[in-house]
Amino acid sequence: MRSSALVWFRRDLRCFDHAALHHALTRFDQVHCVFVFDTSILDALPSRVDRRIGFLWASLRELDEALDGLARGAGLAGGGLAIEVGLPQEVIPRLAAALGVACVCANRDYEPAARTRDGQVAARLEEVGIGFETFKDQVIFECDDVLSGARRPYSIFTPYCAAWMKALHRQGMPEYPVAPHAARLAVDPGRSRLPELTRLGFSDESLKRAPPAGMSAARDQSERFFGRIERYKVERDFPALDAGSRLSVHLRFGTISIRQLVRNALRHGGEGAQCWLTELVWREFYQMILWHHPRVVGENYRREFDSLVWERSPERFAAWCEGRTGYPIVDAAMRQFNATGWMHNRLRMVTASFLTKDLGIDWREGERYFADRLLDYDLAANNGGWQWVASTGCDAQPWFRIFNPATQSRRFDPEGLFIRGVLPELAALPRRFIHEPWKMNAAMQERTGVAIGRDYPAPIANHALARLRTLERFARVVL
Numbered sequence: 001m002r003s004s005a006l007v008w009f010r011r012d013l014r015c016f017d018h019a020a021l022h023h024a025l026t027r028f029d030q031v032h033c034v035f036v037f038d039t040s041i042l043d044a045l046p047s048r049v050d051r052r053i054g055f056l057w058a059s060l061r062e063l064d065e066a067l068d069g070l071a072r073g074a075g076l077a078g079g080g081l082a083i084e085v086g087l088p089q090e091v092i093p094r095l096a097a098a099l100g101v102a103c104v105c106a107n108r109d110y111e112p113a114a115r116t117r118d119g120q121v122a123a124r125l126e127e128v129g130i131g132f133e134t135f136k137d138q139v140i141f142e143c144d145d146v147l148s149g150a151r152r153p154y155s156i157f158t159p160y161c162a163a164w165m166k167a168l169h170r171q172g173m174p175e176y177p178v179a180p181h182a183a184r185l186a187v188d189p190g191r192s193r194l195p196e197l198t199r200l201g202f203s204d205e206s207l208k209r210a211p212p213a214g215m216s217a218a219r220d221q222s223e224r225f226f227g228r229i230e231r232y233k234v235e236r237d238f239p240a241l242d243a244g245s246r247l248s249v250h251l252r253f254g255t256i257s258i259r260q261l262v263r264n265a266l267r268h269g270g271e272g273a274q275c276w277l278t279e280l281v282w283r284e285f286y287q288m289i290l291w292h293h294p295r296v297v298g299e300n301y302r303r304e305f306d307s308l309v310w311e312r313s314p315e316r317f318a319a320w321c322e323g324r325t326g327y328p329i330v331d332a333a334m335r336q337f338n339a340t341g342w343m344h345n346r347l348r349m350v351t352a353s354f355l356t357k358d359l360g361i362d363w364r365e366g367e368r369y370f371a372d373r374l375l376d377y378d379l380a381a382n383n384g385g386w387q388w389v390a391s392t393g394c395d396a397q398p399w400f401r402i403f404n405p406a407t408q409s410r411r412f413d414p415e416g417l418f419i420r421g422v423l424p425e426l427a428a429l430p431r432r433f434i435h436e437p438w439k440m441n442a443a444m445q446e447r448t449g450v451a452i453g454r455d456y457p458a459p460i461a462n463h464a465l466a467r468l469r470t471l472e473r474f475a476r477v478v479l
């Protein structure tokens, strides 16, 4: 009798170097593929125009076609991806039973809600005698793969990173080819197809506003980036240069393989590639932290900060969200973010620091705002990033180190190129005022045509005073 399996795609929307698909194809005679639009996630999204859904939709369309192409290339009548809508806890066991598969295979997801969901799916499958196997795919090292000498999870990045690199050189990385085994893909002519975005409850604008999606866009983006990776170390902090890879959204949805990226970086070598590799290790560090400490979702990693008293200020929070703080670097970052779903790493640090240390607002409010809008939103990285900046996190910025937004602006956008590009009302300001326009006297405001309070907001916080308040807030709980 022919054995069969169902591969459940989640954040791994590609059909090359894919652990679950490779394992299923090499162990079973026939392999079906499915993706489920999880209605519990879709329904909770605050906007019906969501670029991430557009990105996901376009990536699924490409994956479906690519699986079909692989199957045809292997001499089959066609193949593809079944695309279901509903609760995976119900859809997956029902589909698996209807197809009569022996096993459901998926790549592991480390977020607490996903772990609960997978536990429920596994239990329901078990009731009907179907196996559920998961594989490591979205990271090089997961869970307990990299432990300290005392066999404990690391809480400091530098030794974790060193151990990670050592483990990489010791163990190498597996490859999970798909194409050579494509003849085992199932031909499922009756499968459910990709629904229209509107049927999912989202506007077609979601697709129009999404960046290029799918494996092909990831490959193009990655090729472009590797062509300039030498400059990464030197240029990555300057938002106007945009020297990062911009692969975060592809890593989030798995339209690119982390193993392939690490292999390419190692092959390339040099300072830029080494520095970039370290960023990929940060990604795994936060995944590891989330796995070992799922309570960080909503809680400070460092419990001693639980008694911090944050400020409640809906008006100032709204000014931050809308880019009306009077600090050009913060406002430009937030306005670009609201318009595109993208924010440069340095600006994520600057805006998060402004919210938590200049406005004294709880990091959880900013984290939620980012989570709702970031194209590359990833729970582990976003939570880790926010807690790093707020100083409540694991191996975080010390609480007494507080970014000065104007200094950050002068350092990382010296000519104000980024600011001018996003805030046209400030485009004509001379270099010495672009970072602190409130310092212009009346004559200068007249000359530049920018009246503070009329054409551009007056600062909503005085950094020097805010800094002292923050130092007091933290000192009260730690000293």
Ligand SMILES: Cc1cc2nc3c(=O)[nH]c(=O)nc-3n(C[C@H](O)[C@H](O)[C@H](O)COP(=O)(O)OP(=O)(O)OC[C@H]3O[C@@H](n4cnc5c(N)ncnc54)[C@H](O)[C@@H]3O)c2cc1C
Pocket: 236, 243, 244, 245, 246, 247, 248, 249, 251, 252, 276, 279, 280, 282, 283, 284, 286, 343, 344, 345, 346, 348, 349, 352, 370, 374, 376, 377, 378, 379, 381, 382, 383, 384, 385, 386, 389
């Ligand atoms: C407050 C805050 C919130 C953040 N939220 C997210 C988020 O939701 N999703 C997300 O992917 N990253 C997040 N980051 C990390 C970082 O800002 C982005 O990964 C990076 O800006 C993406 O751009 P890139 O792909 O050009 O990165 P590159 O500089 O090219 O880095 C390569 C990859 O490494 C990973 N990476 C880089 N820096 C970090 C980091 N500090 N922590 C974890 N992974 C990292 C990303 O996957 C990134 O694509 C956040 C950082 C901060 C300070």
